[in-house]
Amino acid sequence: MLDLIVDHLYDDPTALGACCVVSKSWIPRTRKHLFARVKFNTTEFRIELWKKAFPDPSNSPAHHTRTLSIHDAPVIATADIHAFCNVVHLQLSNMDRTSLFLLRGFSPAIRSLSLIHASLGDFNLICSFPLLEDLELVTLFPMKDEDGWNTPLKSPKLTGTLDFKMFWRASSVTRQLLDLPGGLHFSKITLLFSNEAAKSVTDLVSGCSGTLELLTLNFYPRGAFLSPL
């Protein structure tokens, strides 16, 4: 009965917070929902605050988290991040390369990954999640060759959705995607592109030729004001 009541409140953090203080026996079920989505940033949800609240990673509620968002926050030590071992949806924005390195393979359950304003070195990150299906890429910064790009030996099947906003160095990112050892198998692709990225659009479509069923094309002429659609 308790589980049913708490489950019913899964999207009401205020009510869940109140449940937590009712009784110790209410805490485990409440935590499952309360920490299902965790967001870290540089202001009110700082990683330091999490570490202060849960100093022992093995005892933290991190294993309840299914959706983890990290925005512009240097990643925590390996032990801390590996406590989030059941994350399914990962959203990263404005992350430095050291942090991205620490995030490799931390949750084998990850099925969707959103990378916004990140270094192309992240393709090793992509390849470290074997069940990855969906990928969102916004403004990636490709590494130069001298930075030591290593082609991953194995890559996930990537059978879900690719949402690629081709704002910057689209051809380079596209090439790295197409070079993934497992190939691309997306069934849905959404591309925001300008004139310069037309060839990359064609290449990506060709790269998924055997699996692509839904293609959404969003063209903006270079220099045009980009209104939301």
Added chain:
Amino acid sequence: MLSLDLSKASKLKYLVFLLRLAEPTVQWITTALQTVESKSLQRISIRTHDDVPEKIGEEFHQEWQDLDRQLVQFWTTHSIRPRIAYVPRKGEEDMRDHAPRLLPELTKRGLVDLVRER
């Protein structure tokens, strides 16, 4: 000229074009459609959230005529009715009022589904 080649997408079922009418070029849609070879194609959609400009210049007008012809051809060869989804932003006029001007043949033959969203 923007040139997309979708000929390799042999399993393609649904094709969606998001259109910004503030920049009402549609040539890229026409040229992309010309390359489609998928025998699985079931739907072509054009979606826009913008107001239709009062006047579309001669250059763009010709592009819309070409798109109109291309979509009619798709109906002829694939029996696919294009779907145009739009969100009107102001006034009473919406895509229904502009369609006869922008896509005359499709509209005249009743081959287009105009869907007002929200």
